Amino acid sequence: MAVKLPDPAVTAARMDLKQACQTLNESVIRDLLKTKSSLIQAAYGPQSCDWNGVRDRLLSGVDLDGSGFPADRVNEIRSGLLLHSFIHNSKPAPYVTAALLGPGLDAHIWPAFWEERGTWKRKAPAAWDAVLLTAPTGLALGADELVDLSADARGLLAHTGTVAKVKTGHLHTFWIEPTLDIDTTFFPALQELEDHGLARGSEPADRLRLLTAAQLVELFPECGDSAKSKSALVDGVSAILDDEEILARLERFPDAASPYLVTVGTNRGKDADWLLSFSSLLADWLLRRAEVSSTVQVAMSKGGAPGGWHVIRADRCKVCAIALDNIAEADVEKLPPFHIGCHCFVIADGPYGLPPGLVEGMRRAPRNTATKNPGPSKPTPAKAAALRKTSPRKASPRKPAKRSKQPSILGAVIGGVLGGLSTKPKKATKRQAAAKRNAKKWGNSY
Numbered sequence: 001m002a003v004k005l006p007d008p009a010v011t012a013a014r015m016d017l018k019q020a021c022q023t024l025n026e027s028v029i030r031d032l033l034k035t036k037s038s039l040i041q042a043a044y045g046p047q048s049c050d051w052n053g054v055r056d057r058l059l060s061g062v063d064l065d066g067s068g069f070p071a072d073r074v075n076e077i078r079s080g081l082l083l084h085s086f087i088h089n090s091k092p093a094p095y096v097t098a099a100l101l102g103p104g105l106d107a108h109i110w111p112a113f114w115e116e117r118g119t120w121k122r123k124a125p126a127a128w129d130a131v132l133l134t135a136p137t138g139l140a141l142g143a144d145e146l147v148d149l150s151a152d153a154r155g156l157l158a159h160t161g162t163v164a165k166v167k168t169g170h171l172h173t174f175w176i177e178p179t180l181d182i183d184t185t186f187f188p189a190l191q192e193l194e195d196h197g198l199a200r201g202s203e204p205a206d207r208l209r210l211l212t213a214a215q216l217v218e219l220f221p222e223c224g225d226s227a228k229s230k231s232a233l234v235d236g237v238s239a240i241l242d243d244e245e246i247l248a249r250l251e252r253f254p255d256a257a258s259p260y261l262v263t264v265g266t267n268r269g270k271d272a273d274w275l276l277s278f279s280s281l282l283a284d285w286l287l288r289r290a291e292v293s294s295t296v297q298v299a300m301s302k303g304g305a306p307g308g309w310h311v312i313r314a315d316r317c318k319v320c321a322i323a324l325d326n327i328a329e330a331d332v333e334k335l336p337p338f339h340i341g342c343h344c345f346v347i348a349d350g351p352y353g354l355p356p357g358l359v360e361g362m363r364r365a366p367r368n369t370a371t372k373n374p375g376p377s378k379p380t381p382a383k384a385a386a387l388r389k390t391s392p393r394k395a396s397p398r399k400p401a402k403r404s405k406q407p408s409i410l411g412a413v414i415g416g417v418l419g420g421l422s423t424k425p426k427k428a429t430k431r432q433a434a435a436k437r438n439a440k441k442w443g444n445s446y
Contacts, residue, residue: 009039010039010042010043011181011182013036013039013040013043014040014043014087014177014178015181015184015185016032016036017029017032017033017036017040017083017086017087018083018178018179020032021079021080021082021083021086022075022079024059024061024075024078024079024082026059029055029059029082030051033049033051037049040086043087044086044087044088044089048086048087048088049086052294052297052298053290053293053294053295053296053297053298054085054287054290054291054293054294055082055085055086055290056293056294056297057289057290057293057294058078058081058082058085058286058290059078059082061074061075061078063285063286063289063290064077064078064286066111067109067110067111068108068109068110068111069099069100069109069110070103073099073100073103074099076095076098076099076151077095077096077099077282077286080092080095080096080098080099080155081095081096081283081286081287081290083095083178083179084178085290087178089177089178090159090176090178092283092284092287093276093279093280093283093284094155094158094159094279095155095158095283096279096280096282096283096286097158097163097275097276097279098151098154098155098157098158098159099151099154100275100278100279101139101143101146101149101154101157101158101163101275102142102143102144102146102147102148102149102154103142103147104136104140104141104142105136105140105141105275105278106136110282112340113278113281113282113340116339116340117132117133120133121133124341125315125317125319125339125341125342126315126341126343127281127284127315127340127341127342127343128277128281128340128341129273129277129280129281131273131274131277132274132277132278132281134274136274136275136278137271137273137274138268138270138271138272138273138274138275139163139266139268139271139272139274139275140274140275140278143266145196145197145198146196146266149192149193149196150189150192152179152180152185152188152189152192153189153192153193153196155176155179155180155189156174156176156180156186156189156190156193156264157193157198157264157265157266159176159179160173160174160176160264162264162265162266163265163266163268163272163275163276164265164266164268164269164270164271164272164273164276165265165267165268165269166206166263166264166265166266166267167263167264167265168202168206168207168209168210168261168262168263169261169262170255170258170260170261170262171260171262174186174190174262174264190262190264193264198264198265198266199262199263199264199265200262200263201261201262201263202261202262202263203243203263204238204243204246204247204250205234205238206261206263207246207247207250207256207257207261208233208234208237208238208246208250208256209230209234210253210255210256211253211256212230213228213229213230213233215253216230216233216234216237217233219249219250219252219253220233220236220237220241220249222240223236223237223240223241224236281340281341284341285337285340285341288336288337288342288343289337291345292335292336292337292345292346295345295346295348296332296335296348298348299348299350302350303350304329304348305329305348305349305350306329306349306350307329307349307350308326308327308328308329308349309326309327309328309329309335309346309347309348309349310325310326310346310347310348310349310359310362311323311324311325311326311327311335311336311344311345311346312344312345312346312347312362313344314342314343314344314345315342315343315344317339319338319339319342320336320338320339320342320344323336323338323344326349327346347359347362
């Protein structure tokens with residue numbers, strides 16, 4: 001399947017920006033923005049190259065001081081969120097998730113979180129997932145198989161949503177534009193995941209899951225009917241038919257039959273929920289702190305806020321409810337966020353003040369605070385009785401299926417994907433020359 005890549009110059013500029021952010025050196029980043037501004041602005045908008053207070057705050061790392069995270073992981077969080085502030089084409093939480101995969105989280109990690117969590121008891125602000133009020137589980141306790149993964153490999157898992165599940169798709173599904181250069185970092189990261197058992201060439205069962213239940217019944221009528229669940233149908237097909245027969249019938253669905261599919265993920269399921277929620281909350285808190293810091297910086301550069309700061313509440317919780325409506329200009333330390341997960345913000349009152357009606361209009365009643373994802377409610381007695389009457393499903397008998405030899409991921413990729421890239425620059429770049437050499441090398445090895 002041909003994959004349309006962006007202009008090679010844009011790709012190179014993006015990777016240069018990533019590497020500049022990783023230095024955590026302001027002068028290096030600013031120099032890069034000057035030399036590659038036209039390319040970066042063309043890809044991410046006219047504001048992408050403007051330096052602002054958000055970037056100052058993230059670069060300083062002051063909000064991660066004393067957080068207890070390993071120093072290298074702190075730097076990954078800082079550089080990841082810094083990169084996000086320029087490109088804004090992905091969610092910020094995966095940058096934090098990637099940095100937290102592997103080591104366990106305990107009371108020594110982000111002490112402010114643990115201290116505040118105890119004050120919320122059974123109901124926390126809206127930015128908190130309900131799972132965070134329970135004891136850490138699963139990946140939050142650490143995972144040996146993830147500790148030694150490189151930042152690129154962890155980033156691939158985090159940004160493609162495969163920390164909790166297993167995902168099957170074409171190679172371009174797993175290529176993350178802001179962080180993985182397709183020639184120099186994507187394939188090595190994928191190979192690394194394969195070496196750790198977290199990626200593989202897609203097997204027939206993986207391909208079957210790409211079809212709907214109706215398509216499975218149509219394609220394999222002897223294996224069940226539409227009353228069965230999709231997972232039961234996949235199990236039935238895998239138990240009755242061998243790999244060759246399954247792949248032959250899948251030819252009717254090119255997306256599932258493609259030889260260039262890979263399957264990536266840890267398949268941790270709910271064991272990943274606590275860590276993912278923790279990462280999301282930390283990313284949100286760091287960015288909120290940076291945004292308010294930027295608001296203050298802009299206001300002070302334009303004459304200050306002699307009339308003080310107008311607080312606009314976003315949530316109704318016990319902490320935000322007692323906060324002042326107006327805060328003096330000098331009391332910057334009293335500005336929101338008032339707690340972890342606080343979404344309140346401020347407006348600087350300039351030299352001529354703001355019309356009272358405008359401020360009051362913005363202070364409309366905030367939404368009722370409710371912890372995110374409170375979980376399913378308890379079943380009613382009638383429903384509970386019905387559940388008890390349900391008989392357990394019997395597993396269908398499986399016969400040993402003949403397994404066709406699956407190609408290595410890189411072997412499948414080099415065999416066709418690189419050859420089908422639709423971008424054809426007039427003159428080969430250094431990256432393309434390197435890719436061609438690697439293709440020759442990998443083609444002989446796999």
